[in-house]
Amino acid sequence: DAGVTQSPTHLIKTRGQQVTLRCSPKSGHDTVSWYQQALGQGPQFIFQYYEEEERQRGNFPDRFSGHQFPNYSSELNVNALLLGDSALYLCASSGRDREYLDTQYFGPGTRLTVL
Amino acid sequence: AQSVTQPDIHITVSEGASLELRCNYSYGATPYLFWYVQSPGQGLQLLLKYFSGDTLVQGIKGFEAEFKRSQSSFNLRKPSVHWSDAAEYFCAVGARRSASKIIFGSGTRLSIRP
Numbered sequence: 001d002a003g004v005t006q007s008p009t010h011l012i013k014t015r016g017q018q019v020t021l022r023c024s025p026k027s028g029h030d031t032v033s034w035y036q037q038a039l040g041q042g043p044q045f046i047f048q049y050y051e052e053e054e055r056q057r058g059n060f061p062d063r064f065s066g067h068q069f070p071n072y073s074s075e076l077n078v079n080a081l082l083l084g085d086s087a088l089y090l091c092a093s094s095g096r097d098r099e100y101l102d103t104q105y106f107g108p109g110t111r112l113t114v115l
Numbered sequence: 116a117q118s119v120t121q122p123d124i125h126i127t128v129s130e131g132a133s134l135e136l137r138c139n140y141s142y143g144a145t146p147y148l149f150w151y152v153q154s155p156g157q158g159l160q161l162l163l164k165y166f167s168g169d170t171l172v173q174g175i176k177g178f179e180a181e182f183k184r185s186q187s188s189f190n191l192r193k194p195s196v197h198w199s200d201a202a203e204y205f206c207a208v209g210a211r212r213s214a215s216k217i218i219f220g221s222g223t224r225l226s227i228r229p
Contacts, residue, residue, distance in 0.1 A: 004158075033216065033217075035219075041221055041222070042119075042205050042207075042219035042220055042221045042222050043159070043205070043217075043219050044219070045216040045217065045218070048215075048216060056215065056216050058216065090158055090159065092159075092217075103149075103161060103164060104161075104209075104217060105161065106151070106158040106159040106160070106161075107158050108157060108158040109157075109158045111156075
């Protein structure tokens, strides 16, 4: 059973550019959440998608947007990149798993560097 | 406000020694509580979680944690650490509803002394 997968692994962009990160949830999961983890800090919640709609959002500007597809995979888009957007971006999936109800499982992350 | 505090930024213990990582939370309702571990350059792996019931929960890799409502704490323990336990440990809290956002602490880095 494949876990949560993310692509790409690493990405280097320059200020002002746009970036798209991708996530495939664990099999059987229908909810995807995105987190930003700056160096030396804990992950911070960006937003969550369920049934192709944004269900919750953290304190992130509108430059951060997302999408969920019918197969439950998801994309995170960041426009007008700033140096401060450099971070590890983590995707987590969850669903009505019989034993681990509502537990979020994390992917390996995408390391974004903005120069 | 909802928050998680991990007061120890960095802890070093000798291999074979016992370990306790502290976690305190602030949450308006009864929370779901989690401990995750992150190895360098890796994603987060779930160690254990508390939803309800027995306040002492067992996790993977020999870890356990105890939920103490009166102290708003959820400390992580292991009786004997191994060199492979060196990593960053995050305590987190979530709401008691379907797949809500998780709020993380700032983490405790664990180093193991040979």
